[in-house]
Amino acid sequence: MFKNNASIFADEAGFDITEDFIGYYQAIIHPHRRYVRTLIEAISDLDIEMIAPSHGFAIRHDIAKFIDLYASMSTETKDDKKVVIVYATLKNNTKKMANILKDCFVENQIKVELWDVDKADETEILNSIASADAVFVGSSTKYADMTGKLEDLLQQMQKMNLEGKLAAAFGSYGWSGEAIEVVQDYLNGTNMKVQSTSDVIKSTGMTHVEFPVRIRFYPTEDEKVKKIKNAAEFVSDLLLSVI
Numbered sequence: 658m659f660k661n662n663a664s665i666f667a668d669e670a671g672f673d674i675t676e677d678f679i680g681y682y683q684a685i686i687h688p689h690r691r692y693v694r695t696l697i698e699a700i701s702d703l704d705i706e707m708i709a710p711s712h713g714f715a716i717r718h719d720i721a722k723f724i725d726l727y728a729s730m731s732t733e734t735k736d737d738k739k740v741v742i743v744y745a746t747l748k749n750n751t752k753k754m755a756n757i758l759k760d761c762f763v764e765n766q767i768k769v770e771l772w773d774v775d776k777a778d779e780t781e782i783l784n785s786i787a788s789a790d791a792v793f794v795g796s797s798t799k800y801a802d803m804t805g806k807l808e809d810l811l812q813q814m815q816k817m818n819l820e821g822k823l824a825a826a827f828g829s830y831g832w833s834g835e836a837i838e839v840v841q842d843y844l845n846g847t848n849m850k851v852q853s854t855s856d857v858i859k860s861t862g863m864t865h866v867e868f869p870v871r872i873r874f875y876p877t878e879d880e881k882v883k884k885i886k887n888a889a890e891f892v893s894d895l896l897l898s899v900i
């Protein structure tokens with residue numbers, strides 16, 4: 658990065674590094690902004706003389722400006738956000754997943770509307786989806802397919818304009834979990850931005866967040882609950898992001 662005899666200090670670079678500083682944040686750091694907020698809080702009382710990052714110039718001047726830039730880009734929006742969670746279940750394992758997702762969103766001050774597709778009115782669910790910022794659709798697997806009345810709802814969703822919304826599939830299964838993949842396929846047939854493990858890795862480098870969210874039988878063990886929470890935290894971060 659530094660040419661022969663070039664200075665390592667931003668104030669001797671010969672140009673304003675602010676644009677590169679912001680670009681690096683957007684490309685690499687933004688997915689990890691939850692931790693940026695924690696660290697900015699941790700250093701708030703320190704008298705900092707220099708920022709010496711592992712990449713790029715060392716910063717000796719305008720330190721507060723650069724820390725403030727990280728703080729403002731890492732902050733959360735104050736706009737109200739809403740997640741709709743719809744599920745179909747035989748023995749409530751998928752319902753348990755739905756409730757873990759719900760609790761996580763509520764902890765992040767995100768409004769949640771939760772629907773059991775077999776107990777609620779379809780029009781009411783579709784209206785709820787129409788005004789959502791993100792939609793989670795879950796099903797357990799019965800004879801290699803979705804359970805309950807989910808298919809009809811998903812077909813209706815494909816006829817709606819759901820542009821700009823985030824979506825994710827989830828479900829409990831016994832051995833292969835075909836229904837979760839079928840839900841994912843239906844969601845991909847809408848114009849929502851459907852979360853996938855592949856996209857998460859490519860856009861953030863994170864490997865602990867998986868979509869669709871697949872849980873064998875009961876989500877009681879720590880590891881399984883963590884997997885569900887990781888997905889909810891990831892979508893919460895996307896919804897609350899200001900950039």
Ligand SMILES: Cc1cc2nc3c(=O)[nH]c(=O)nc-3n(C[C@H](O)[C@H](O)[C@H](O)COP(=O)(O)O)c2cc1C
Nearest residue numbers: 747748749750751797798800801831832833834874
């Ligand atoms: C009649 C029946 C059929 C099932 N078929 C499948 C299947 O084809 N593939 C699979 O992975 N699991 C299958 N399972 C397992 C369920 O998906 C699993 O028990 C799941 O945890 C149920 O979640 P739920 O309580 O949300 O319905 C089946 C279970 C039952 C009772």
